[in-house]
Amino acid sequence: MGNVTLGILKPDCVRKNIQGKVITKIQDAGFKILAMKQIRMTKQQAEGFYAVHKGRPFYEELTKFMSSGPCVPMVLQKDDAVAAFRKTIGATDPKDADPGTVRKEFADSKGENIVHGSDSDENAKVEIAYFFTNSSLIANQ
Numbered sequence: 267m268g269n270v271t272l273g274i275l276k277p278d279c280v281r282k283n284i285q286g287k288v289i290t291k292i293q294d295a296g297f298k299i300l301a302m303k304q305i306r307m308t309k310q311q312a313e314g315f316y317a318v319h320k321g322r323p324f325y326e327e328l329t330k331f332m333s334s335g336p337c338v339p340m341v342l343q344k345d346d347a348v349a350a351f352r353k354t355i356g357a358t359d360p361k362d363a364d365p366g367t368v369r370k371e372f373a374d375s376k377g378e379n380i381v382h383g384s385d386s387d388e389n390a391k392v393e394i395a396y397f398f399t400n401s402s403l404i405a406n407q
């Protein structure tokens with residue numbers, strides 16, 4: 267199992283101005299932040315990032331939302347990072363998320379659910395490369 271994953275504080279998190287609270291939860295769960303920045307994706311960049319969901323009924327809403335304001339992609343390190351981070355953020359729909367998870371505590375809906383987490387080591391690698399260069403990662407180690 268790999269030891270890095272990609273997290274994104276989504277535009278609802280930035281709009282609510284609770285990045286610090288969410289980052290604290292992530293750090294308290296034992297993750298080290300290897301790289302982090304605030305950016306605003308264009309609609310096209312959001313469509314590229316979520317290309318695996320193209321054709322799904324929520325794709326348009328999702329890519330509109332993800333390009334609606336700034337977001338904060340971050341590279342997170344921990345043993346078995348992908349699974350550990352998904353456990354920290356909770357189920358996609360906050361209604362189904364376990365108590366104490368980021369989405370349970372902070373998210374309003376299945377669509378606007380505060381945070382993204384990669385779902386496999388393979389996708390984590392692709393998603394990290396979508397936002398960060400190898401040299402920026404090395405420089406942060």
Ligand code: IDP
Nearest residue numbers: 324327328357358376377378379381382383385
């Ligand atoms: P995940 O973020 O928990 O991995 P995915 O199924 O990969 O969930 O979906 C990607 C994102 O698309 C979700 O985080 C959420 O923002 C949005 N999404 C997923 N399913 C729905 C839905 O049924 N309605 C609205 N938005 C959805």
Ligand code: MG
Nearest residue numbers: 382383384385
């Ligand atoms: Mg997913």
